[in-house]
Amino acid sequence: MASLKDLKNRIGSVKSTQKITKAKKMVAAAKLRRAQERVEASRPYAEKMQSVMASLAGRLGDDAQASPLLVGTGGNQTHLLIIATSDRGLAGAFNANIVKKARETADSLIAAGKTVKFYLLGKKGRAVIRRLYPDMIVHFQDFSDIKDPDFDYAAKIADDIITRFDAGEFDVAQLYYSKFKSALTQVPTEQQVIPVPIDGHADGDKATGAIEYEPSEEAILDDLLPRNVAVQLFKALLENGASEQGASMTAMDNATRNAGDLINDLTIQYNRTRQAVITTELVEIISGAEAL
């Protein structure tokens, strides 16, 4: 049986762990609110962008000369998987879930004989991907140089991706991130960014004909398509930010509770052991006295 001293040490160490998880939980809760506000504030733009894109693309649907960002390169051989994770752990299965989602797709693509490339954002996804798919990572960057990713930051990444696309490095790009539903639920999400998936039933036909375009529909679309990639990336980064804090809060809440349970158990064990030691001592003294 563990000695009293051992038990006391263990209780002490669990208690200090609990202090850490409790603090991290409170930090996450505070950050979550801000991150959530940022996500909500960014939605009108993304939604508006989406609807304009859909109506424009719907009108140009049959045009053969449309931008490859919209209709694709015609090929389907090389896939770029953009995986957005966070830089820090202590967020439960948050990063693992995103990577798992991407791995499923990657494995099925590789099995189908396609070429897969990885574009990694955030430290936490790198280790797994590097171990499982060595030599397939084309780019890696973390967020150590920026606290809250802003739109410019997303635009720079989007520029890089589009440059690679124009250079013919890949045909299809998928984006992986965690969608923020609530503090308790985050959904790992796969989203195609290049070519832009177009809803066949876009309501683009409603006001057709009446709208005037300046300079022209094609020019506007060419201007919007790269911007749309940046918007989608920005949205993913913000959703990820909120999801990370949400996941972290839940995970740390569980950890704090588990530590509490553990402390209770250990305390009971400690007290029982102490009692047993006292009883043994008493028995020794009494039987010693009787023997005299």
Add this chain to the structure above:
Amino acid sequence: MPFNFELVSPERQVRSGPVHQVVVPGTEGDFAVLEGHAPFMSTIRDGEIAIYETAGAEPLVMKIEGGFAEVGDNSLTILAEKVEA
């Protein structure tokens, strides 16, 4: 006669509400939007928009960069990458 005007940046919705007139720096030239403007869509060059809340009022000037304007049914929506008051 007011119409609905929305100015949205990726980070937040900057402004939303009825205005009298907005002057927008379109790629092919400035244009002013009043109530009942025909449906119209244009890209924007970097520049200043002037918002007149009521007829004859002092305009509110904002710098915007990168984006486009959509004039719909008695409404104007401007999506801009950057907005500075």
